[in-house]
Amino acid sequence: MPADTPAPQAQQAFSAAAQAWRDGRIDTAEQGFAAAALQEPGWASAHANLGAVLRRQGKPEAAVACYHRALAAGSEDAATLSNMGNALRDLGRLEEAETALRRAVALAPGNNGYSYNLALLLRDRRKHGEARAMLAGLTAAEPDNAEIQWDLALADLYLGDYERGFAGYEWRTRLARNPVRDHPGPRWTGDDPAGRIVLLLSEQGFGDALQFARYVPLLAGRGAKVVLECLPEQSELFAGLDGLAALVTKGAAPPAHDCWAPLASLPHLLGTRFDAIPARVPYLRAPPRPNLRLAPPPGEKLAVGLVWAGKTTPRDRSWPLEDLLPLLADPRATFYALQLGPRAADLKRTGADRLMRDAGPALASFADTAHVMERLDLVITIDTSAAHLAGALGRPVWVLLRYVSDWRWQDEPLTSPWYPTMRLFRQPEPSDFKTPVARMAAALASLIDERH
Template sequence: MTASQFAPQAQQAFAAAAQAYRDGRMDDAAQGFATAALLEPGWNSAHANLGAVLRRQGKAEAAVACYRRALSLGPEDAGTLSNMGNALRDLGQLEEGEKAHRRAVALAPDSINYRYNLALLLRDRRLHAEARAMLAELAATEPDNAEIQWDLALADLYLGDYQRGFAGYEWRTKLARNPVRDHKGPRWSGDDPVGRTILLLSEQGFGDALQFARYVPLLAARGAKVVLECLPEQAELFAGLDGVVALVTKGSPPPAHDCWAPLASLPHLLDTRFDAIPAQVPYLSAPPRPNLRLVPPPGQKLAIGLVWAGKTTPRDRSWPLEELVPLLADPRATFYSLQLGPRAGDLRLTGLDRLVRDAAPVLKSFADTAHVMESLDLIITIDTSVAHLAGALGRPVWVLLRYVSDWRWQDEPLTSPWYPTMRLFRQPTPMDFKTPVAEMAAALASLIDAPFPDAPITDERH
């Protein structure tokens, strides 16, 4: 049926909703499409468009319901199938999402968007070779498409092809969501740095800065004088990094320099290979904090730091705190919360503030957290900057990883080539929060009962 066959009131609501969507007024768009669908329940486009708005608002479950309604009216609509596949991917329902995307591609094989959406879901399904091949075809078709080139680079990194992957990683500077900073002067191209002052620009988040800071001493060892820009929260910590001749906080005018490069470009510029990752730890150390110390309670055998929540975008890497209760079974292990931000309140909401000591109120900077970590026997965290900080300090750290994890952790290893003191615990399926915690609880029990608990906490399995 065409739009003109529906009731005028429904058509008006639909048109108003479409305009609201174009204007970015999502609440009005949702209301209008919902009204059109209510007045004309047989209008599949009203249901499908409502689903698109709801997904954009972060309401993936409701979006899937709308897409199912639309597909019950028009089951062979490729656009709705692809959109539903995206929403199912948001929810971690990857197998059903793959079916929807494959059907969309079968119906419209020439659509670059549908093939691109399928490739991203295949990557989440850990079908990296197929995803990479599809992304390579798309990149050849649209060589100037930064989004596709970026995802192709991530596919290479997942597969351990670091030379090609980090070369493609440079496409991040052309992404609309990551605009290039306007910095004057020549950009360092990776040529001989001897005697040159190189400004390294802060570019990404805390975790990336901690991970890639390892390259600063390497660049200095090649004869460069390194000026490091960083976020204010990390300034004191990075001030002690070997090879830094000057430190500048982001937004402040830098000292004189000969050339510059983004910090995250160093893996590419220094030709990092998967089998030769510079992983000597520690490369960071905790500044002194004479008045900041943990007082162990009687009977403590292990002191353990705990973090369970991080950023929720582009993917949620958090863990429900209540699912971590099995780790708290032995009173000889004292847990200290290092969790910052709104989710720190989970302790009180769950009642676990009676079992976990909250260290967060004294953690005002990364230097504070680093100092506390030096007093801990183990750090347990999800994929967040705390994991990178513990690894950079050479502290024993166990990381809980969601099924869809970042390229730097890959999909299968139990250890990380980036951090020798790190052990990884992975979800076997997207919504299984219990299995990795059970594995971690068993490992923790063995550790507490070990005769020498201060031995390095690593895992020799590969």
């Protein structure tokens, strides 16, 4: 039964936790709400607040348990259901999340926050039409809400409406997590750039830069002198872009220019449509690396590079290496691990270091990785930066995609309109790591037989 009047000690712990939450002292808030919930097991609010803190701490499983306790202790509550739906979404338990979020909206149909949470979940569930309709309604109610406008743009991009989607993509510059850089001088707005020096600003991550670098030759083809700003790790690779007048690393003073634009704005400024994506490859080439060579063993029929882990936030782009071992069954294929970062330790942990060669220690830059990729017959990756790089180099690349993937890959096609040499292998369910690998293993066996 709900606690009508919680004990004073529990109330004191709850009040102190609430203040700690407001102050951003998350660990202190967790301790206080936990104390209140333990002292008053029937106090729904204590359990619900503890769930919110645990989710913030990256403990969604425990958060879901707290929300269930809150619902069991009290009456059906829209806020608790919506928060539980968000935690279930974090865990990839999408059907359960949809049930909770739909119930929250039914209980409080006028609450835009609950509707927004449901719309994001529906996008993950690949119900893009319904998600877009909800987001459009929310933007009508809150036209200045950059977060909702941004997600509406992503919905349009998922649906292949690139003209509207890339126009809405400009809302990213108004997101609190992505503030506009204070750059002097006029911004290029898509008019005739002939004869002008246009500075393209680095703005997003490695993968975005690799994907949108294809627009440098297009802008140069319209008569612009293009200066590209890039992250230092990609400077040597990008130096070979066709049409590039100058390159500057991010943080350094750029040369004189007439106007500027963010690199990720070029799809919009150059009017990209889904049926006319500039997809000529290769548009990147690896710089020479005379001392970086692959030494194929006798009998090799196929040289394959493998990357099994990328970023884990905001969405996990990794794969258990154990589930990829079936790909290594045929000794005619030589596998080269291209994995960098902490997950490279998976090689030794799983014993896969006895089944493939580790090229990671020799890869100090994107230029190094590009050089190796150009000497491989195939690249297999879940990391999207590696996928973009292989695609931009025009190399055959197979991409493993988690059930919830980025707008660039959409949800159904087995190929990508951005990269003609790319093939996509998708999870049929969020927890299924074996089916796409089995399909890939069969395709790999066929490819080796063809080479043999």
